[in-house]
Every structure is written in C-alpha cells, then in structure tokens.
Amino acid sequence: MALLTKKDAKLISDPLADNNPITIQVLGICSALAITAELKASIVMSVAVIFVLGVGNVVISLMRNIIPSKIRIIVQLIVVATLVIVVDQVLKAFAYELSKTLSVFIGLIITNCIIMGRFEAFALGNGPWRSFLDGIGNALGYGVILIIVGFFRELLGSGTLLGYKVLGDPIAKTGLYATGYENNGFMIIPPAALIVVGIIIWVQRSRNKALIEDH
Amino acid sequence: MSDKKLTLKKRLHIIKHHFRGKKMAPAFNAFHTFLFTPDETTHSGSHVRAADDLKRTMNTVIMALVPVLLFSMFNAGYQHYSAVNGFPENFSVIEHFLTWDNFWIGIIKVLPLVAVSYIVGLTVEFIFAVIKGHEVEEGYLVTGMLVPLIVPIDTPLWMLAVAVVFGVVIGKEVFGGTGMNILNPALTIRAFLFFAYPTWMSGDKVWVYEAVERAGGPDAISGETILGYLAQNKAAEMSYSVSDMFWGFIPGSVGETPTFLILLGGLFLIFSKIASWRIMLSAVIGSLVMGLIFNGVVDAGWIGETSKFYGLMSFDFWKHLIVGGLAFGIVYMATDPVTGAQTNRGKWFYGFFIGFISVLIRVFNPAYPEGVFLAILLMNVFAPTIDHYVVRGNVNRRMKRLKNATILPEDSEGKEKELQVETA
Numbered sequence: 001m002a003l004l005t006k007k008d009a010k011l012i013s014d015p016l017a018d019n020n021p022i023t024i025q026v027l028g029i030c031s032a033l034a035i036t037a038e039l040k041a042s043i044v045m046s047v048a049v050i051f052v053l054g055v056g057n058v059v060i061s062l063m064r065n066i067i068p069s070k071i072r073i074i075v076q077l078i079v080v081a082t083l084v085i086v087v088d089q090v091l092k093a094f095a096y097e098l099s100k101t102l103s104v105f106i107g108l109i110i111t112n113c114i115i116m117g118r119f120e121a122f123a124l125g126n127g128p129w130r131s132f133l134d135g136i137g138n139a140l141g142y143g144v145i146l147i148i149v150g151f152f153r154e155l156l157g158s159g160t161l162l163g164y165k166v167l168g169d170p171i172a173k174t175g176l177y178a179t180g181y182e183n184n185g186f187m188i189i190p191p192a193a194l195i196v197v198g199i200i201i202w203v204q205r206s207r208n209k210a211l212i213e214d215h
Numbered sequence: 216m217s218d219k220k221l222t223l224k225k226r227l228h229i230i231k232h233h234f235r236g237k238k239m240a241p242a243f244n245a246f247h248t249f250l251f252t253p254d255e256t257t258h259s260g261s262h263v264r265a266a267d268d269l270k271r272t273m274n275t276v277i278m279a280l281v282p283v284l285l286f287s288m289f290n291a292g293y294q295h296y297s298a299v300n301g302f303p304e305n306f307s308v309i310e311h312f313l314t315w316d317n318f319w320i321g322i323i324k325v326l327p328l329v330a331v332s333y334i335v336g337l338t339v340e341f342i343f344a345v346i347k348g349h350e351v352e353e354g355y356l357v358t359g360m361l362v363p364l365i366v367p368i369d370t371p372l373w374m375l376a377v378a379v380v381f382g383v384v385i386g387k388e389v390f391g392g393t394g395m396n397i398l399n400p401a402l403t404i405r406a407f408l409f410f411a412y413p414t415w416m417s418g419d420k421v422w423v424y425e426a427v428e429r430a431g432g433p434d435a436i437s438g439e440t441i442l443g444y445l446a447q448n449k450a451a452e453m454s455y456s457v458s459d460m461f462w463g464f465i466p467g468s469v470g471e472t473p474t475f476l477i478l479l480g481g482l483f484l485i486f487s488k489i490a491s492w493r494i495m496l497s498a499v500i501g502s503l504v505m506g507l508i509f510n511g512v513v514d515a516g517w518i519g520e521t522s523k524f525y526g527l528m529s530f531d532f533w534k535h536l537i538v539g540g541l542a543f544g545i546v547y548m549a550t551d552p553v554t555g556a557q558t559n560r561g562k563w564f565y566g567f568f569i570g571f572i573s574v575l576i577r578v579f580n581p582a583y584p585e586g587v588f589l590a591i592l593l594m595n596v597f598a599p600t601i602d603h604y605v606v607r608g609n610v611n612r613r614m615k616r617l618k619n620a621t622i623l624p625e626d627s628e629g630k631e632k633e634l635q636v637e638t639a
Contacts, residue, residue: 182412184377186407
C-alpha cells in the first residue's frame, strides 16, 4: 500500500495489538470500567476519543516548537479541554439522551491518561502526519477494547446489543429466555468490566508470550 | 509373578508408567492418588512424609460436612411439606422430620446440586491440569461440597454451573491454582451467584423447594428466612423457636441451618487439628461483641421501634450465631488455611473481624440480609496484610529485647557487635 509507509502503518497497528494502551500499558482503565455496560456508549466514547486524540495530537505537534517546555502541560490541557467541549456540545445537540448517559465521562476524557501520554510521548517530538497516525492508532486500540468489553457486558448483562433484544424478551420469555436463561446482573456492575479486561489481557498474553513481564 | 497375583495397587502402578509423560498423565494420577499413595520415592535429601497429606486433610473436612449434608436433605423436604401442609403440631423428629418423603425431596433437589458442583468444578480443574501439565490439585474436593450447601435450594443447575466455572477459573486458577488463591473459591462462587442472579439468591421465595412456582397462588407461603423477617421488622410474625434455630428446622440456604451439627463438625475439625480454633473462637467473640453493641444501642433508647434497623438491632446478640450462615461460615469457610491468616496472633484479628463485620452487614445493609460471605471475602483480602504486621511486630519486639539486653558475659565486647551486625 502506497498510502502509508511501513513505519507509518506500524504507528496504527502497534497500539491495536502488542502495545495496546489498555491491556499492555494499562492506561485509561477508569473510563473502560465506567461506561462499557452498553455497547452504544462504548462506541460513542471510542469515537469521541479518536476525534480528541487525533486532532489533539496534530495541534500539539504543530505547536511543539513554540510551546515553552515549562508550561507545556497547561497548554496540552487547554487543547484537550477545547476538543472535549466540542465533542460534548455536538453530543448534546445531536444525541441528547446518550450525552446524559455518558454525562461526566465525556468531560473526563480530559483526564484520560492515554491522551496526555500520547501528547507527551509522541506529539511533542514528531511531525503532524505521524502524530495524527499515532493518535488515531492509540485511540483505536483503546476503542477496540472498549467495544469488546461493551459487547460482552451488554450481551450477557442485558441480553441486548445496541438496544436490540438479540436474545429474546426477558419479560415475555421468548427466544433464549424461554429455556430458563437469565441475564447476568453481575455484568452490569463495573467490577465485571475489570474481570472482562483481565480475561482479554490473559488471552492476549497467552497468545504472545513475549508480552509477559518478568518478575 | 503371574498376572493373577497382581493386586489392584500394582496394576495401577503399571498403568501409571504407560501414562508417564503423556498429556493425560495428570488426569490419571488424580484418580490414582485418590486410592493409593504414589509409588514414587524421593530422590535426594530426607523428606518427612506425613500421613495427613492434602487429600486426607480435604477428606476430613468432607467427613465433617456429611452430617450437615444429610440433615439438609431432610430439611429440604421438611420445609417443603411444612409450607404446603402447615407446620406439624407436637413436632417430633422421627415422625415429622426423618421421613422418607422428606429425604426424597432432598435426593431430587440437593443431590443434583452436589453432582453439578463436583462435575463442573473437577472438569475445569482437569482441563487446567492437562493444559498446564501439572498434577490435578485436591483443592476442589472441599469447595465442591461447600458450594451446594451455601446456595438456595431452587438455584437452577445451569446457574450453579456458570458460577462454578467462574469461581474456579477467576477465583483460583488465574492465581496459580490450589494454595495460591486469595479468595475462598466457594465464597467467590456464592458472591458471583448473588450479584449475577439476585432474584434467585435473596428474597422470600427461594429458600423453600418450589416456593417460586407457588407464589401468587392459593398455596403461596412465606418462605422467608429469620433474618429476612427481622430485616423487615416483622419479628412478631415469625413462628420459629430458639430450639428450631439451634437444631436447624428453619428455611435458609441448603446446609446453613443445623447449628448443632455444624458445632459438632467444628469440634471434629478442631480435634483433628485441621481447622484453627483461634479463628472460630475469635469469630464467635467478634459477632457477640457487635451484637452486644447493637443491643446496647437499643437498650439505651437511641433507636426506636419505628427505625428500619430495629428488628435486627434488637435481636438478642447470641441468637445471631444460630440463624443464617454465620455458624457455617465461621466453621467451614473462615478457617480455610489458604485464604485465612497464617500467624496465630493474626488469626485472632482475622476471626474477630469476620464475626464483627458479618453482624454489621446483617444489620445495616437491608439489601444483604446475610453478610457472612462478604465479611469473609473482605477479610480474605486483608489476611496477608494482617500477617505482615504480625510478623513485623514480632521482629521489632525481638530487636528491642536484644537492644535492651545488658547482661552480657565479660569477654563479650566483640560478641555484642557481632550480634548487632547479624540482626541488622
């Protein structure tokens, strides 16, 4: 593919697998636990983070030579805060119900360690195009985990996917519920996300032994 | 030697050599060592071989559980028929309790729970042993017996199976298997069931066989537990006497009711030196202290009859021990040697807080009328910390004693320095 050089493609593919921000670097856990009870919220959150991190990385990268290093954290915070407010307003305008569900967590994207981490570690030292790819890659890596967790938690916890009753109606006892199946209430509460993330980490490390840390 | 003279033991040893190094070896060895001690000898050094290995230890606990299991099978039927026909007048144990009808309900309801618990749990253990290539561990033998005894009788079998898989994998195997787990696996299973399927684990319809089906109909009964009555401030509607509570003729999780048999099991475990009397005693003290505090609050008039905590707070402090799962938890779960505190002094703290917090949760959290399993899980998490401070405290005390030791032999000037260097 001529669109991306091999080195650039790595910027996107690495965070998706062997350098995943959630499962390998263990960043951004807070929002992964809080908003993944529903798949829809996970998807919206992922899109929001992809936007904030992609655009933010470019902005920081463009300004990297004029930011005085003593106040760079403040500058970074202002950039993130601006982008997050844009996301928040767009959600309030076009998806009001959802913005209420996500409520404080959109605002808390500002404190998501992944974003500040990428600004510090990458955007301050690389050009805009590579920073953009890095931002998109890391946000995608974050989003993939969020969507996997959201998928299992919504399917097992509520028996729905994106609000559709894929397993049948639990009250009218149709579909799978006719056999006596019941929703797993444990999946709705945040500790379940921790366990699902843990299982993903387990699966990932047993497939790639190089990821296992020495003690 | 001809084939005919081969004993079962020798035959098994021969088969064992066929399996050696193969993938299924752990699975075979598990069955083999269940019957006989292995024929391997130690290759180097001297090793003390004790007769009470892990399997024997586990079996002792199971022996202590068998009376409880049998009682619970009769009780399942007794509660069912009492709910349908009303409580018998002039209750006699032989006529009304130890009957074939009662036992039959136990066979069709309790035995499947035991079977599912063991089959699913051991399958998971075998799969992990084969994948990881180590011997099958005995840890599940006791867990498998505890699990059916701490769930409501009507728990659907598939739910139990899901919970057992979760409990064994997440509660035990991810930490490295038997002996490495932080949380008691049986209680992990109970906690999973409680949070995953709360409608099947609490309320007044789950403790008696088929109570759910009867709900709303003419046969509808209140199969509420004693703690349930108290949590709703309905102590007056309760028809159970203290002796019912002590002997266990009350509704509740399958095996938690017979306080007397649990007491016997506890004594058996103490005298066979399997379980720690320190944990049991301090847990009893802990729950009595908390109960006394609550009774004192009521006596002082700080809590009126209108308070939602009145029912449980005014419950006589010693009765906390004979209702609900407190006795069962203290005797069979808190004393788990893997997840409990290891130091003697630590065991006192560990046990005390189990009793203390259990009663605290009972009274203050109406959503969890029974808090024993949460209290034990919480203290499981704290056990290593308790041990750490006990050991540190011991080291510090000895250091101090050493520093204060002034009487030294006359030619010990060099010795003193040596000692300081050694202990530094």
